[in-house]
Amino acid sequence: MASLKASSLMFSSTSSSSCCRREIIRAAVHMPKLRHGGLLSLPNLTKTRGLVEELEMRSGYTNANTNSSPKYDTRVSDPTVIAKLYAIMEAIVDRVEMHKNIGEQRNNWNSLLLTSINAITLTAATMAGIAATGVGGGAALGSLKLSSTLLYLAASGMLLIMNKIQPSQLTEEQRNASRLFKQLHAEIHTMVCIGNPTMNDVKKAMEKSLPSGGLCIKRRDKRKNIMGEKINNGNGWDDKLEEEMREIVRVLKRKDEEDYLRLGEIFLKLNKVLAISGPLLTGLAAIGSAFVGSPGHGSWAVVLGVVGGALSTVVNAFEHGGQVGMVFEMYRSNAGFFKLMEESIESNLEEEEVERRENGEMFEMKVALQLGRSLLELKDLAASSSIKGEAMQQFASKLF
Incomplete structure (x- = not known):
């Protein structure tokens, strides 16, 4: 009888503790209501995300898990x-x-x-x-x-x-x-x-x-091959x-x-x-x-x-x-x-x-x-x- 009472006491305490955990979890998930009835909103992450993307774009690196295509530095010398x-x-x-x-x-x-x-x-x-x-x-x-x-x-x-x-x-x-x-x-x-x-x-x-x-003579060249302008030929x-x-x-x-x-x-x-x-x-x-x-x-x-x-x-x-x-x-x-x-x-x-x-x-x-x-x-x-x-x-x- 003593053992049965002990086991039942342990079961009841376990079940009560689990209920407490569930309540604690529910309290963590649900947003608390303010006095005027609104919900507490999380900080706006849009600016933070934009800053991260800008840093990634500058460094030429993008997270592989994102759906956007990789962004590299396009300022590469000719x-x-x-x-x-x-x-x-x-x-x-x-x-x-x-x-x-x-x-x-x-x-x-x-x-x-x-x-x-x-x-x-x-x-x-x-x-x-x-x-x-x-x-x-x-x-x-x-x-x-x-x-x-x-x-x-x-x-x-x-x-x-x-x-x-x-x-x-x-x-x-x-x-x-x-x-x-x-x-x-x-x-x-x-x-x-x-x-x-x-x-x-x-x-x-x-x-x-x-x-x-x-010193350089300045005039317009008909062939347009002055330092970098392409010739349309092979x-x-x-x-x-x-x-x-x-x-x-x-x-x-x-x-x-x-x-x-x-x-x-x-x-x-x-x-x-x-x-x-x-x-x-x-x-x-x-x-x-x-x-x-x-x-x-x-x-x-x-x-x-x-x-x-x-x-x-x-x-x-x-x-x-x-x-x-x-x-x-x-x-x-x-x-x-x-x-x-x-x-x-x-x-x-x-x-x-x-x-x-x-x-x-x-x-x-x-x-x-x-x-x-x-x-x-x-x-x-x-x-x-x-x-x-x-x-x-x-x-x-x-x-x-």
Whole structure:
């Protein structure tokens, strides 16, 4: 009996507790009524939901459980813009290397010519001092005077050339140009990495990379291919662009390549003459010095030994101080650069399938950058090259 009472007591307490739970649940589900009879309303979640959707749209993420389609950031850079910026960056890297090399060459000119001029001046002063003492007399005295005069004249000519071209100032200009192009390269690289570049950014970058300081001729182009406007033809090519490239090749062959080959030939001949004259004069001076003091050969031996040595000093100073061989190689290298450009343009034009060519817009921009011109200047060059007389007044390249 006691057990039955205990079990019934436990059952009753359990049932009562469950009833309490149900009442508590019902109290949690049903909204309490206010004094005026209305229900307590929940906060409006519309604004909160809109804020969440806005944050998701900005981050490009949307919950997979929602019925709406995913929303991604549509502000993606145009691949054409990125490709053009990379092409400009490649041209800038080449420009930095060019200015660096030119700066080193001019610095070598400055140091070598200065050393040569100082050595020649000291030698001339020494000869003049010895001649003033009157030692030797006769032929020896005349040789010393003549050699001193020739050395002074050579030093004066070289000094006038140095003061005119100012190699040290030109070296500093090249350093500044290299630094500015490095800064421009860093700006474009940052723009590509963290920004959303547009065609306007491409225009500004290309204008800054031009040697004319970013000046651009403003006019309307009939073909509408100025930095990003599409050509309605396969792979960016049309008949007018092909004709423009052919005219550029003609100008390169007729003016730039021919002129640099001509200058290269001149400096090659000059280098050969100086390379032969220097050892020849030195050898004659050695022969003359060997016969100095011998009976019957005293006069001409002194003249040959002193004057030959002075002249060989001047020749070697011009040849190696002026780096004549380097100048010849520079002209030949520039002519080879233009020849390579011609072959690149012709290989694209000879390809009959337009789709297999390099993109016309990109190729036109690369040609303009290699020549140091804007796209409008490139078109003006091609248009004027067909006019008789005017085509012979300008070169294709504005860099060298």
